[in-house]
Amino acid sequence: xxxxxxxxxxxxxxxxxxxxxxxxxxxxxxxxxxxxxxxxxxxxxxxxxxxxxxxxxxxxxxxxxxxxxxxxxxxxxxxxxxxxxxxxxxxxxxxxxxxxxxxxxxxxxxxxxx
Amino acid sequence: xxxxxxxxxxxxxxxxxxxxxxxxxxxxxxxxxxxxxxxxxxxxxxxxxxxxxxxxxxxxxxxxxxxxxxxxxxxxxxxxxxxxxxxxxxxxxxxxxxxxxxxxxxxxxxxxxx
DNA sequence: ACAAGTACCTACAATTTTGTAAGGTACTGA
DNA sequence: TCAGTACCTTACAAAATTGTAGGTACTTGT
Numbered sequence: 001x002x003x004x005x006x007x008x009x010x011x012x013x014x015x016x017x018x019x020x021x022x023x024x025x026x027x028x029x030x031x032x033x034x035x036x037x038x039x040x041x042x043x044x045x046x047x048x049x050x051x052x053x054x055x056x057x058x059x060x061x062x063x064x065x066x067x068x069x070x071x072x073x074x075x076x077x078x079x080x081x082x083x084x085x086x087x088x089x090x091x092x093x094x095x096x097x098x099x100x101x102x103x104x105x106x107x108x109x110x111x112x113x114x
Numbered sequence: 115x116x117x118x119x120x121x122x123x124x125x126x127x128x129x130x131x132x133x134x135x136x137x138x139x140x141x142x143x144x145x146x147x148x149x150x151x152x153x154x155x156x157x158x159x160x161x162x163x164x165x166x167x168x169x170x171x172x173x174x175x176x177x178x179x180x181x182x183x184x185x186x187x188x189x190x191x192x193x194x195x196x197x198x199x200x201x202x203x204x205x206x207x208x209x210x211x212x213x214x215x216x217x218x219x220x221x222x223x224x225x226x227x228x
Numbered sequence: 229a230c231a232a233g234t235a236c237c238t239a240c241a242a243t244t245t246t247g248t249a250a251g252g253t254a255c256t257g258a
Numbered sequence: 259t260c261a262g263t264a265c266c267t268t269a270c271a272a273a274a275t276t277g278t279a280g281g282t283a284c285t286t287g288t
Binding site for chain 1: 124127129138176201205207208209211214216220221
Binding site for chain 1: 263264265266267268
């Protein structure tokens with residue numbers, strides 16, 4: 001019975017970069033096409049500007065998203081998924097499918113207990 | 115727990131049930147063979163008893179783990195993964211692999227910036 | 229009697245995460 | 259000059275998560 005470290009299954013790092021309340025959703029929105037700041041804000045209406053920029057910066061620091069500034073005349077900033085971000089998104093697909101398949105049942109179970 | 119967010123993908127429910135700091139690890143430990151409370155405590159040395167029991171109860175309520183009490187003379191309780199828990203564990207494998215593949219690189223990047 | 233082991237529970241406090249409100253720059257069109 | 263859009267920042271506060279320290283009830287070993 002060897003001692004198990006929290007990192008033994010590789011999930012630690014993954015949750016570290018995608019674990020927040022919004023990051024997975026942002027990555028999902030960004031992974032198909034580049035998105036502008038204001039566009040993301042509209043697509044995730046419940047997020048505050050602070051959280052959005054904070055999450056984007058963290059994901060940028062983790063190498064998941066690429067940030068490109070266009071020095072144009074309405075200034076424009078585009079966020080897109082890097083290849084690392086794409087690979088993470090791919091890895092999240094089975095989890096998303098699981099959620100789609102079983103999420104409703106779990107919600108129902110919780111509602112019944114409460 | 116925070117309010118449910120826009121569910122363009124099924125990740126919301128999934129993160130709801132394994133989102134914590136310990137749940138994924140506990141599920142991972144429990145998914146191969148039944149584990150006793152004290153055994154889990156030893157396997158995850160940094161967790162407090164309170165957190166362990168709390169997470170186990172939540173996962174039980176979510177239908178991920180099965181709890182079986184043996185009315186024996188040293189009292190014994192065994193936790194094992196349900197089929198739902200197994201399916202979630204399967205869905206987490208790609209994410210774990212991603213973490214194993216890229217976790218070190220991300221840590222290194224962060225260390226360099228700091 | 230009393231320490232030690234098993235499986236919990238409860239009150240409270242620290243930590244981390246998320247949110248609110250208010251700005252600030254830079255440019256445009258009226 | 260004034261309002262408006264876009265992008266971002268900061269100070270502060272609420273909320274969620276996690277941790278600490280103690281306790282219960284039971285039984286075996288010394």
